[in-house]
Amino acid sequence: MKLSRRGLMQGAAALGSLWATGCASTKEGGGSTQAAPVSKKKILILGGTGFLGPALVEAAKPRGHTLTLFNRGKTRPGLFPEVEKLQGDRDGNLEALKGRQWDVVIDTSGYVPRVVRASAELLAPNVERYLFVSTISVYKDMDVHGIDESAAVATVEDEKTEDVSQHYGALKALSEKAAEAAMPGRTTVVRPGLIVGEGDPTDRFTYWPVRVARGGEVLAPGDGADPVQFIDVRDLASFILGLVEQRTVGTFNATGPASTLLMRELLEACRTANGGDARFTWVDADWLVEQQKVMPWSDMPIWIPRSGDSKGMGRVSTARALAHGLKCRPTVDTARDTLAWFKTLPPERQQKLRSGLAPERESAVLAAWHQRSSAGSPPASP
Template identity: 40%
Template sequence: MRLLMLGGTEFVGRAIAEEAVARGRRVTVFHRGHHTPPPGATALHGDRTAPDGLAALERGEWDAVVDTWSGAPSAVRDTARLLADRAGTYVYISSRSVYAYPASAGLDEDGPLVEEASPDAVQADYAQAKRGGELAALSAFADRALLARAGLILGPYENIGRLPWWLTRIARGGPVLAPGPRELPLQYIDVRDLAAWTLDAAERGLSGPYNLVSPPGHTTMGELLETCVRITGSDAALRWTPPDRILAAGIEPWSDLPIWLPPGELYDALHTADVSKAIATGLHCRPVADTVSTTWRWLRTLGGNAPQRPDRRPVGLAPEREAEVLRGLAD
């Protein structure tokens, strides 16, 4: 398979490009040149937001294209139109954020979608941008477009900081504010499992939308954090705290305490998706211990300093704020 990876040097794109190279595929990575592409891939340079930024893609043919773009949908539109007659499948790595909020528990791919999304938009919020990207891919490739609606993504190369924050915080040791309930089920996908399914699906010629995340309850908040303690070898003591007390302390779910959401509408939207369609097509989700241990090994090669996307606010509770909250909970 001849694969064109749009991006391919960070997190999701890199995981897909590396998996494709490992499979012996002919991989071309189109990127801006800010990071080194995976060994074995051919590099083309260009900036999709600049005039003539797609010039390097004006020639060439590929069996599949994978696009992880999360900015203006017009960039997906322009790229997909340029490649429509020279590529087989167009895989757009989308998001479950395309579903209208609040997304009900157990929602499948037929759920209602966000409104007012356009493939021509040059500015949009995240949900509308991802839905606009889907519409752009569908407009150019029709039934050759595959829409991978990913949920929470964890694993090596993460540049958002969610699992890296928990690992570095727990490795520091001492009492750790652990958001309960301990048995709260979590739903996420390891980036390497996302990569494997994406390539399998492209090679099989699958099309249409797929919720791409693990089955609900693949792990729990307790198992995740306890695995972090074990893998890091830390003396951290997890202080399990009910959601109402955490919220009363003014702590923001998801951003102050990454990954965690208290039971409710947002939790239902992010941790209870119906993924039976993806499972039926071969999605395999590795154990949480594999995700945690591999991410920890990768972090240690970086001296514990995970990369951070410049367009995302860093996540995680400041040490002094955590200590303050823990003192308050002990009173």
Template identity: 40%
Template sequence: MSNRREFMNTVVGAMLGSAAVVTAHEKINSTAPKSLRTLIIGGTGFAGSHQVHAAVARGHKVTVFSRGEKKMDLPAEVEILAGDRYKDLNLIADRDWDAIIDFAAFAPLGVRTLGQALKGRVKHYTLISTVMTYTRAAGNVDESSAVMEHTDSVDPYTVQKISGWRQYGSFNVLCEREAQTQFPQKTLVVRPGVITGPGDSVDHIAYWFARMERGGEIVAPGDPLAPVQFIDARDLAQWVVRMVERSETGVYNAVGPVMSMGMCELLGAVRSLFSTPMRLTWVPSQWLIEQKLRADEVPFFWVKDPQLAERDELWLSYKVSSAKAHAKSLTYRPLATTLSDNLKWYRTLPPERQAAPRSGWKTELEQNVLTAWHVYCMKGQ
């Protein structure tokens, strides 16, 4: 910055921006003008439970319909119905619903049977889909970008459980289309990417907590400036509730942060939470690919070139635009808040669970990668 005045303007602007974020979240947590009879399908999982809390905080009457396999801490006033969406729709079919928020539609049959069972009883339907609906492209992505088409020989309407990441994307596309058929002019489709925050049992970011707490030399995969995107489950939930209250329809991406963030910025922010001596060793993507590493063996946010990723390999774009959602008041809490809250939750887990994160490098594999990388560098190749 060229002078002190520019510096002060920048600092004050940042402070005002933070205040605006806080004010937005305070408004979000106020009571809605009207209480909605809200059915949340799959509301006992990580993101779904945050959705339940957000809806209750706004004063809505919430019923959760799930298989009951996960026990989450839900508000006492929430009605919980345990059942299978393919077999037990009778539990919800005899009621009228102002809103349904569906976290558990992974095959189009589930959306079709739901629509048929509740025909004429639903005022608004929200499908939580995924950015994995988009085709594997290296460029920027928005809601008009091409989506994956179902090309397998299997009839998708005979499938209840999907298999493989490619099917995950194409089946979500079919779910979106079926939703528009079953709930015409009443459907909101939300496409998030990586969802994190307290309770993130996949350990999208918590892997780095466990690894940096150990310290030492740490493999950081890929380009330090490669973009990363994710959204705090609480920000997603609060925004979805407001969209439902306004009966918004259409397709919206919901990823963050609002400004571009590089992998080095994320890891730097995580690193600031620890005092353990550590050193990040950045290993280029091309070399990692030459070692035949799959995306699910490497920490989240590492991305292969779309042409090099295997057909059924996990692949996410981190160049997704949420400008359309921003225009509808999607806001984000500060990164420091998301990380510190996530770390607080992670430290409540049993020690053996903390020591074995569910994503990221396995200890032996990381050490092998480090050794091979140093040998490669010493050879000067």
């Protein structure tokens, strides 16, 4: 089966971007360190009201940190009335940041190197550290298992381009370099995988607990043995704050779970979490793509077959992050909590998921699969 990594990455970009004292700094090389008592920090979050930002705020408040959010004031401006908010625009209006001091900046909203550079250079004299939230999509080759932070990153011929939809990974990689150039030796880069859970605007994970809870025959892609990776937004927020508190620099892949999770285990976790009478029909991956144009990642969220030029996306190494405190909650908990949150959304939002197959399309594909099977072609093994 021929799958285009560019198509997968463009989909990720389109959905994802529309996502002082204490102890001595940790060396980038990995390995756990003795944690000293953590001091409370003054933290500036660039963003803060989208998806990861609110999770950071919710995790930071009980730890006693003082928070400031900087954004345009357009996304949920009434969120967190008790938190200081500065209004401006990352692209050309940073006046509200001038002359202010913070211990650390957490950049959750940088996609273009020019914009990241402007923020980092302005803040460099008055902050201790800069933490940039990047992505595992920065890697040049995603066709190998166990990609770690030393792997080559994607490049773009015209480094002045700002076409995020076409060059998402390469621009994120250049943004990492821009932050480090502005604050050498004081920059932390976190490269998450797919971020999931409460507040996810994309439904790329939400599709599965919602669909499984609806019950009946569920179209399940492949043979169930393809590995999948994702990280609960709460676990990512906690990990980021841990790096901030311990004054850790370096680059970290941040996804989960801690051990290999197969597609069938994900769907079973959804069924365990939410009950119902869901029955999984595993459908051959090649047939899905070639005969029905049901595509991994978009039509079948999270799923990427373990063959092809993107097969490494389900087996990225997180050894360094785990050694520095990353903890991932059980998949069943993420599935249960995601569904509970989704049920609190307005009915019109619940009626149409933003990822995955519509019910009528799923039914049509299943019918075609059963017809093929009854004609003499055996179905894929579960």
